[in-house]
Amino acid sequence: xxxxxxxxxxxxxxxxxxxxxxxxxxxxxxxxxxxxxxxxxxxxxxxxxxxxxxxxxxxxxxxxxxxxxxxxxxxxxxxxxxxxxxxxxxxxxxxxxxxxxxxxxxxxxxxxxxxxxxxxxxxxxxxxxxxxxxxxxxxxxxxxxxxxxxxxxxxxxxxxxxxxxxxxxxxxxxxxxxxxxxxxxxxxxxxxxxxxxxxxxxxxxxxxxxxxxxxxxxxxxxxxxxxxxxxxxxxxxxxxxxxxxxxxxxxxxxxxxxxxxxxxxxxxxxxxxxxxxxxxxxxxxxxxxxxxxxxxxxxxxxxxxxxxxxxxxxxxxxxxxxxxxxxxxxxxxxxxxxxxxxxxxxxxxxxxxxxxxxxxxxxxxxxxxxxxxxxxxxxxxxxxxxxxxxxx
Amino acid sequence: xxxxxxxxxxxxxxxxxxxxxxxxxxxxxxxxxxxxxxxxxxxxxxxxxxxxxxxxxxxxxxxxxxxxxxxxxxxxxxxxxxxxxxxxxxxxxxxxxxxxxxxxxxxxxxxxxxxxxxxxxxxxxxxxxxxxxxxxxxxxxxxxxxxxxxxxxxxxxxxxxxxxxxxxxxxxxxxxxxxxxxxxxxxxxxxxxxxxxxxxxxxxxxxxxxxxxxxxxxxxxxxxxxxxxxxxxxxxxxxxxxxxxxxxxxxxxxxxxxxxxxxxxxxxxxxxxxxxxxxxxxxxxxxxxxxxxxxxxxxxxxxxxxxxxxxxxxxxxxxxxxxxxxxxxxxxxxxxxxxxxxxxxxxxxxxxxxxxxxxxxxxxxxxxxxxxxxxxxxx
Numbered sequence: 001x002x003x004x005x006x007x008x009x010x011x012x013x014x015x016x017x018x019x020x021x022x023x024x025x026x027x028x029x030x031x032x033x034x035x036x037x038x039x040x041x042x043x044x045x046x047x048x049x050x051x052x053x054x055x056x057x058x059x060x061x062x063x064x065x066x067x068x069x070x071x072x073x074x075x076x077x078x079x080x081x082x083x084x085x086x087x088x089x090x091x092x093x094x095x096x097x098x099x100x101x102x103x104x105x106x107x108x109x110x111x112x113x114x115x116x117x118x119x120x121x122x123x124x125x126x127x128x129x130x131x132x133x134x135x136x137x138x139x140x141x142x143x144x145x146x147x148x149x150x151x152x153x154x155x156x157x158x159x160x161x162x163x164x165x166x167x168x169x170x171x172x173x174x175x176x177x178x179x180x181x182x183x184x185x186x187x188x189x190x191x192x193x194x195x196x197x198x199x200x201x202x203x204x205x206x207x208x209x210x211x212x213x214x215x216x217x218x219x220x221x222x223x224x225x226x227x228x229x230x231x232x233x234x235x236x237x238x239x240x241x242x243x244x245x246x247x248x249x250x251x252x253x254x255x256x257x258x259x260x261x262x263x264x265x266x267x268x269x270x271x272x273x274x275x276x277x278x279x280x281x282x283x284x285x286x287x288x289x290x291x292x293x294x295x296x297x298x299x300x301x302x303x304x305x306x307x308x309x310x311x312x313x314x315x316x317x318x319x320x321x322x323x324x325x326x327x328x329x330x331x332x333x334x335x336x337x338x339x340x341x342x343x344x345x346x347x348x349x350x351x352x353x354x355x356x357x358x359x360x361x362x363x364x365x366x367x368x369x370x371x372x373x374x375x376x377x378x379x380x381x382x383x384x385x386x387x388x389x390x391x392x
Numbered sequence: 393x394x395x396x397x398x399x400x401x402x403x404x405x406x407x408x409x410x411x412x413x414x415x416x417x418x419x420x421x422x423x424x425x426x427x428x429x430x431x432x433x434x435x436x437x438x439x440x441x442x443x444x445x446x447x448x449x450x451x452x453x454x455x456x457x458x459x460x461x462x463x464x465x466x467x468x469x470x471x472x473x474x475x476x477x478x479x480x481x482x483x484x485x486x487x488x489x490x491x492x493x494x495x496x497x498x499x500x501x502x503x504x505x506x507x508x509x510x511x512x513x514x515x516x517x518x519x520x521x522x523x524x525x526x527x528x529x530x531x532x533x534x535x536x537x538x539x540x541x542x543x544x545x546x547x548x549x550x551x552x553x554x555x556x557x558x559x560x561x562x563x564x565x566x567x568x569x570x571x572x573x574x575x576x577x578x579x580x581x582x583x584x585x586x587x588x589x590x591x592x593x594x595x596x597x598x599x600x601x602x603x604x605x606x607x608x609x610x611x612x613x614x615x616x617x618x619x620x621x622x623x624x625x626x627x628x629x630x631x632x633x634x635x636x637x638x639x640x641x642x643x644x645x646x647x648x649x650x651x652x653x654x655x656x657x658x659x660x661x662x663x664x665x666x667x668x669x670x671x672x673x674x675x676x677x678x679x680x681x682x683x684x685x686x687x688x689x690x691x692x693x694x695x696x697x698x699x700x701x702x703x704x705x706x707x708x709x710x711x712x713x714x715x716x717x718x719x720x721x722x723x724x725x726x727x728x729x730x731x732x733x734x735x736x737x738x739x740x741x742x743x744x745x746x747x748x749x750x751x752x753x754x755x756x757x758x759x760x761x762x763x764x765x766x767x768x769x770x771x
Contacts, residue, residue, distance in 0.1 A: 265769065267766065267769050267770060267771030268770065268771070270771060271770070271771050276771065279767060279770070279771075280766070280767070280771065281766075281771050287766055287771060288762065290766070290771065291762040291763070291765055291766040291769075292762060294765070294769065295710050295713050295714055295762060295765060296685070296714070298689065298710050299685035299686070299688060299689045299710070299714050300685060302395065302685075302688035302689055302691075302692045303684055303685050303687075303688040305395050305688070306395040306396070306687065306688040306691065309394040309395045309396050310395075310396055312394070313394065313396045315396055320684070323680075323681045323684055326677075326678075326681060327681050327685070378674065380677075381673065381674040381677040381678065382670070382673070382674075382677075384677035384680060384681065385670075385673035385674070385676060385677045386673075388677075388680070389653060389673075389676060389677065389680060390657070391653075391656065391657070391667040391668065391672075391673050391676065392665075392667070392668055
């Protein structure tokens with residue numbers, strides 16, 4: 001038996017023993033997702049157990065090095081683990097900007113001390129992170145950010161305002177872009193720093209969105225003390241890391257264009273709501289919209305697969321995250337426009353059981369932000385035109 | 393299977409690129425057209441292609457072929473989309489080989505596949521009877537008579553129908569138009585008595601025909617596959633054909649794009665390169681993204697054909713539909729972004745739209761395949 005076969009068998013046995021039954025069903029519409037952190041209220045004892053067991057094994061971050069508490073798996077093992085989790089329909093034990101965003105940046109750019117301090121807590125789900133990037137006057141023009149950190153000798157004092165801080169009111173720590181050299185050219189004077197959200201002077205305020213929910217905050221910084229050893233990479237060199245992180249973010253958001261395996265196809269839902277005659281939906285225009293969407297969604301899913309396979313094979317052009325982000329988010333917006341039409345007037349109901357508390361309508365409204373956050377569609381097109389196509 | 397080319401497929405792609413850009417560039421198509429070629433392709437070129445083994449790529453080894461698969465074959469087809477190379481590759485080496493290999497008797501395979509691989513036989517597939525593709529609606533009767541059958545009817549949009557040695561003809565031997573059962577395939581010599589061929593030169597300057605069958609008598613061994621059960625073979629053949637047409641359209645889309653991108657880096661207006669204008673950059677970046685989607689669907693369906701998995705039909709329709717859409721976008725954007733010069737016959741960019749439209753429509757356009765995909769998906 002090869003090593004991978006052994007690994008598969010061991011993983012299967014471990015998951016069988018450690019994954020609680022109630023964690024073996026997909027998270028639907030974010031319901032039941034686990035974000036961890038100091039302030040987290042677990043939805044159930046099983047959710048807590050599942051996060052803790054996976055965290056202790058390092059499988060919340062399967063491919064991170066074991067020296068920081070990660071799983072230490074190579075690509076082939078990681079793939080097997082995903083397959084084995086999918087086999088029993090195990091849900092993700094932990095959703096985390098720590099794992100998706102700041103963790104990879106720390107692994108690549110952080111000092112040894114920062115890695116030791118932060119990575120184990122991220123892996124175990126003990127600390128929840130938020131991102132301090134955008135500002136009221138620095139949206140698409142992110143490098144124009146003005147919140148500043150002044151060098152006080154042994155520490156910095158930060159002042160300014162951040163906006164679109166995802167779950168800023170629920171997070172424990174922030175990774176934050178601040179201007180540390182006001183005289184340098186705009187990309188050159190920025191640093192990436194880390195601080196505890198409980199530091200005096202940090203005030204997150206939720207922003208209510210058109211969807212009715214408040215996943216984002218504006219975060220005020222008033223004379224916030226930032227320790228010098230909490231700068232990631234070199235002072236004034238934060239823009240490089242910021243761009244690296246944005247690439248991760250783009251891939252994450254673009255991935256929303258991929259519908260999960262096992263989720264019902266739009267055609268199947270519509271067959272129930274509008275009915276069929278001779279195997280065709282009764283609303284032929286709706287049928288066309290659905291077919292168009294599903295063809296494009298298939299093309300997108302295959303492209304995500306191809307880009308990954310090309311990267312593994314050392315082929316391809318790289319820099320495809322802008323394309324995936326652009327296409328995936330536009331696709332996701334279309335998906336919900338189509339779904340609302342399929343759902344009909346019941347899906348317009350804002351609250352209550354009939355519409356599952358307005359899930360389709362609220363999600364549709366939320367998706368409008370997909371092509372804005374993490375760089376607008378237009379910014380992605382700029383990146384493609386300049387970096388890939390060489391149009392200047 | 394990883395969604396990438398292997399080393400051998402990559403090598404074939406490069407060799408096809410080299411050969412076709414040297415021996416069969418767009419200027420050759422123009423020369424054929426201007427000379428009023430009655431074949432629609434160069435016989436010399438086809439011989440060279442046969443000598444390189446291209447007609448044998450899909451033929452199994454036991455019948456003298458290379459068994460190199462659809463992914464491999466499509467590398468040539470995609471390049472021939474870039475160069476707009478006219479040849480019997482699609483009708484003979486893809487459609488002919490697929491149909492005969494799928495449905496043929498041992499004798500038919502031995503005789504015909506070897507002849508195709510050796511360049512001694514060309515084939516044309518005669519399916520459409522109306523101006524829109526719909527193979528299940530096949531109505532043309534083949535009536536049993538003595539030991540054989542008698543064929544009567546008309547077939548349209550038969551690519552290479554005016555030059556091929558043999559025709560594979562879809563007929564109805566039972567049931568009614570719309571029934572899957574009752575369709576039978578026959579091999580008929582193009583020069584057989586009662587076969588009348590009218591060449592219809594299309595806007596791509598190539599070869600197609602309207603073929604009339606009047607009391608055409610064939611023997612029983614002219615049947616390809618079982619009586620009344622020809623639809624599966626026909627479908628498999630059309631799926632392969634559509635996958636390769638998608639590959640050709642990918643070549644057309646990419647070449648239209650590459651030439652336009654180059655032009656945007658040369659052409660100046662308002663004192664600046666037109667490629668510096670954001671309005672055009674965004675259109676071009678969107679266009680490029682769509683072509684990236686196309687690369688993936690085309691490779692996916694080709695791999696699925698090689699693996700003979702069950703998703704072949706759905707993937708063939710996804711690929712053909714997507715490529716119809718993006719080839720239309722590509723050839724339209726190419727002209728628009730070139731401006732006035734894109735409208736001239738002298739400039740080559742306009743040749744791409746003229747090949748793209750027939751390739752889109754052949755064996756079903758976007759609407760046909762979106763509908764077929766929906767039916768396969770259960771709605």
